Amino acid sequence: MAHDVPHWLAAFPDEIRMEPGVVHLLPELAGAPASAGRTQAVSELLARVAAALSEAGRLNGWRNELLDVVAEDGTVLGVIERAAVRPLGIATHAVHLNAWTDSGQLWIAQRSFTKTTDPGMWDTLVGGLVSAAETPESALLRESWEEAGLLPHHLKDGRRSGQFTVRRVLPEGYQVEHVTVVDTVLGPEVVPENQDGEVAALRTVSPEEVLEMVADGLFTLEAALSMKASLGAFAPVSLVVPPAEAPRVSL
Structure with missing residues (x-):
């Protein structure tokens, strides 16, 4: 998590206990079996934490979007406002779609210049976080419509082409x-069209141009890794920084 965040968490001494590399939520529930009541209690605590960070001016906006908070064993502990995940170093799950034309070109999208993260940079045609209670599949369908106007039948032949994890320090905190x-092929009759206003431009490029743009730093990190995985340029990659930057979340 960000170096200054423990200061704000200190306002919850009975509900949050911090140890090197681990943040314990509601220690009195340690060992309790998973239940709807436990999940609700964790979610209510995280809502108050996010509100406190927002009131302190520590969050980069407020998205009104909830993301799952998942323990190392895959258990969903609760949910939290999206804007708070990076200040707290909470892991997220994202999906990216590489959409090819039948002539071997790749559709790419330029991020809106008003985006708070990587404004104006180039991205995969579709990319976004998996929201609370979503599966990666349902998130991809939702994002594909919002960002490119694609419908489920456009993705029916899609195939998973890679997985990787990004871990890095950012100005707002820590990204995990x-x-x-996922790769798919769009026929010549399909022309992607952004629906949510978060894309400045759409275009097709050749694989060679993709690699040149990656080398020039024109793509977001996640998009560059996604497209290189699709192109087979290298195996799935994990970008790692010292473990102390990424505390585990536990009950």
Whole structure:
């Protein structure tokens, strides 16, 4: 998590206990079996933590979007406002779609210049976080419509082409993002069209141009890794920084 965040968490001494590399939520529930009541209690605590960080001006906006908070064993502990995950170093799951034309070109999208993260940079045609209670498959369908106007039948022949994890320090905190990459081929009759206003431009490029743009730093990190995985340029990659930057979340 960000170096200054423990200061704000200190306001919850009876509900959050911090140890090197681990943040314990509601220690009195340690060992309790998973239940709807436990999940609700954790979610309510995380809502108050996010509100406190927002009131302190520590969050980069407020998205009104909930993400799952998942323990190392895959258990969903609760949910939290999306804007709070990176200040707290909470892991997220994202999906990216590489959409090819039948002539071997790749559709790419330029991020809106008003985006708070990587404005104006180039991205895969579709990319986004998996929201609370979503599966990667349902998230990909939702994002594909919002970002490119694609319908489920456009993705019916899609195949998973890679997975990787990004771990890096960012100005707002610490990013831990597990990414699933899917490839599909769009026929010449399909022309992607952004629906949510978060894309400045759409275009097709050749694989050679993709690699040149990656080398020039024109793509977001996640998009560059997603497209290189699709191109077979290298195996799934994990970008790692010292473990102390990424505390585990536990009950």
